Amino acid sequence: MARPTATAQRINGALRHVPAWTLYLIGAAWMAFLFWQALTGRLGVEPINALEREYGDVALKLLVAGLAVTPLMKYARINLMKFRRAIGLLTFFFVLAHFSVWALLDVQSLGRVWADILKRPYVTIGMIAFLGLIPLALTSNNWSVRRLGRNWRRLHQLVYGIAILGAVHYIWLAKGFQIEPLVYLGLILGLLATRIRWKRLLPARWAEA
């Protein structure tokens, strides 16, 4: 592993005095700010779809941020570990907000919500990702970490699949060939690739070199 560079040391030093709860504060304020913008016409003349997209977009960004924590530690020695739980929980809350705007303000009926989940693959995928986040959110506390032991790690590796589903959900709902959804998938796959232990996959004599 690399030694922390001066920049990494500076970042680590600066973050040492930032408590993790500030992230919850920023997240909640951002969620409320977006809602207020939608309410007051600042997200354009069709605020329902705009708010739905804003919440979904933040959720995807948080997924990417959450997956970046480990590689940043491993390759750049930038230590964001203490923020990882907050990033994960905020991801869940933004997905919950995204889902709520879709179900309550956009689709507006339980029957149609159910019909969409069954009939529309991109909705199905989004729903699976959302449901997958629930056990992760419920076990994001010290008691669960102690209680589950090794299984906690295994359970939380679910997020790899959830992140891919989230990116595919975005690609699938876009019209035409759009770059942005593909960028998210690329970032997520790239961050997941950093977790593959390549040496294990290679023949032993290569690994020696």
Place this chain on the structure above:
Amino acid sequence: ALGVGGLAGRAGAQEALEPNSFEEITTYNNFYEFGTGKTDPAKNAEALDIADWTVTIDGLVDNPGTYPLAELIGGLAVEDRIYRLRCVEAWSMVVPWQGIELKDILDRAGVQSGARYVAFETAVQPENMPGLRRGVLDFPYVEGLRLDEAMHPLTIMATGLYDRPMPKQNGAPIRLVVPWKYGFKSIKSITRISLVEQQPATTWNDLAPSEYGFFANVNPNVDHPRWSQATERRIGGGLFSSRQDTLMYNGYDEVAALYDGMDLEAQF
């Protein structure tokens, strides 16, 4: 505003429609040449060069040629038409257009007997259209109508809205408006009109034939594969606006006869 000339009973129905505001109509647009976001056209379309605009009319016509706009439509009756606009994405607006019946333009061009379809093409201005560089669609944007649809009195070539020249993001200086079809059929900033024998290629149909049909008539009973078309959201209702039922042919039942005997599930 005047009703549809020559169609008794339509004028009253049009009066009942409450148009969206100029701001709503000009800040929420799909015009992929200027970006895929709904507000991108309002931000970027100012670059569209509409000086010395010409429209080429070719194919099976008596008077083919490239006409300056004034020559194409000069002397033809401009009418007010307050139409519903239903986007395939399940939102809708009401727009007070000014325009000329397409039939008047086609009559002036002299449609020959072999013509069965009308093909349209949008301008391509690479320096002015940032969306062209991103390759979201195959440009130029192309659309088409069957000749009887094109000749229908509801079909207009719009040159303005709210008594102002057509805003660029809405398809200046001249665009098609076919109110009973999903909005993507109403091609913008037209530079070519071709009278042809075979059904022409159309942009969205080429890209995803299972999602966007050639006819693209508004139909609450035929869903888009990725979302329901049974209801729509009227733009302008704010964060808590309710969905409303989508009407067959977007409420323009008088066009139903054009599709007699067609299987609307298959030819959507």
